[in-house]
Amino acid sequence: MIQTAFEENRADTAADGHTLTAAERAKEDSIRLHELTLQVQEMKLNEIALRNELDNARNENHKADSLRRAQQILRIDSLRKVTPGVPVVVGEDTLFLLYAAKGGYSPLDRAEMISTAIEKIGKDRRLRRDSVHTLANDTYIDIMYGDKMIMSVTEQDALWQGTSQEELAQHYVRLFTHKIDYLKNENSFWQIVRRAVLFVLVLAMQFLLVKLINFLFAKLRRKIVEFKEQKLKPLVVKDYELLNTHRLGELLLWASNILRYMLLLLLLIFTVPILFAIFPQTENLALKIFFYIIDPVRMVVKGIVEYIPNLFIIAVIWYCVKYIVKGLHYISREIEDEKLKINGFYPEWALPTFNIIRFLLYAFMIAMIYPYLPGAESGVFQGISVFVGLIVSLGSSTVISNFIAGFVITYMRPFKTGDFIKVKETVGTVIEKTPFVTRLRTIKNEVVTIPNSFIMSSDTVNYSASARKYGLIIHTTMTMCYDVPWRQVHDLLIKSALETRGVIPEPKPFVLEMELNDYYMSYQLNAYIKDASEMPEIMSDLHENIQDNFKEAGIDMVATHFYDHRNRTKE
DSSP, rough: HHHHHHHHHHHHHHTTTTOOOHHHHHHHHHHHHHHHHHHHHHHHHHHHHHHHHHHHHHHHHHHHHHHHHHHHHHHHHHHHOOOOOOEETTEEEEEEEOOBBTTTTTTHHHHHHHHHHHHHHHTTTTTTOOEEEEEEOSSSSEEEEEEEEEEEEEEHHHHHTTSHHHEEEEEEHHHHHHHHHHHHHHHSHHHHHHHHHHHHHHHHHHHHHHHHHHHHHHHHHHHHHHHHHTTOOEEEETTTTEHHHHHHHHHHHHHHHHHHHHHHHHHHHHHHHHHHHSGGGGHHHHHHHHHHHHHHHHHHHHHHHHHHHHHHHHHHHHHHHHHHHHHHHHHHHHTTHHHHHHHHOOOOGHHHHHHHHHHHHHHHHHHHGGGSTTTTTHHHHHHHHHHHHHHHHHHHHHHHHHHHHHHHHHOOSSSOOEEEEEEEEEEEEEEEEESSSEEEEOOOOOEEEHHHHHHTTTEEEEHHHHHHOEEEEEEEEEETTTTTOOOHHHHHHHHHHHSSBBBOOOSSSSSEEEEOOOOEEEEEEEEEOOOGGGGGHHHHHHHHHHHHHHHTTTTTOOOHHHHHHHHHHHO
């Protein structure tokens, strides 16, 4: 400004054409200097006002930024509870979580790009070793490895992690440095050579172990053969030869082969994961194979351990029912042997009643044990149970009817084992009663099996029941012409009955006159016997005695019509 005033003064002097005096120049200079001083003060005041305005604007911007940052923090805190974050995974290691997007890339895209970049840097042996460093920009900080960018740290990333951009970037630098150094070491040439040598050593060890196992089991087979030929004895259970020497030796050889295969399989199970674990490329596969093997074993062991309390409960229930059944069996035997008598309860009911109660007890035991069985709550187990029950119910209607009929017959007591009975046209001695069938032995020694449902729907004649208590009446019928006195016929028939083995004298045999026909009389001889099972033999002996006695008495036993025809011919 002073320079400008001097130039203006010189310009005025030149314009006027005359030179100012010293006093005039000094006066003019003082006036100009005063004016300039006022202008400078005014400019200072303007500068102060401008600075105040800038400070106010900066403060307002800072307040707005703080408010915006606080709002972002509150929003992120509210989203943090429902946003799980995307892990940045390199190999099997999770380095950190990403929450914020950047430049149109979602957190998942950013995590994949970061993982890919680190893996490429770590596995590329052409890249020289360099340091991880940061490169700051206006709104974000780039993390670099040489000239390769790994990721950009934004303000949103820092807000999600609850720290500043610089601190977060330095934290990521340390993580990336450690991971890249690890990958560089793992993918170095000497490391590959070392893994290859280790791979060959494991294979060689596997080969030697297989050879050793085969050698040992070959010796074991020879020992088994020698033992079978010299010292092995047959397996005998209660005078029954369950396994002879040859079969027992074959069983031992088979067991040795199974054991050898199991050892080889176990060796293979442990060797294959080790081989895959040597190289990083197949390390994940090795872990999967190992867990495929270990997980089922662990699950089985865990299931067995967890099932021990249920097994204890099942054992307690089974032992309780077992000893209750034993006690009931002892009581039933006492009743059956008539050592224990209960009014209205017959001895032959003892064993069937015991079988019914035992069945009910076992059914009750199964119902109590069922909830404690492994897999009882699974739908498959329940579906199989329903399917089996449906098949049994559809296919066992006849069996069930025979079963029920067997118990009804038992409690009706129409016959018992040893009785001589008749069912329809079948006559024989009862040799066996089961809940389903009854077996008879006929007089021809034929064993006839009759379903119990058939017996329930048929007429059954028990010859032995009344024979034991009252005596069974056997009878036979014969005809005789009127020329023979009826009293003589009666005497001869009764005499024949008393002479027959098996006929008891008391009550005394008797004769009934059944019919008065035109040419002959019909007589029926009745006699008492005690052993109904000998009825056929007794009837045969009776008929023999009748023939002998009538022949001794001179009475002809020819047919009535033949006798009449013969008399007419004589006449």
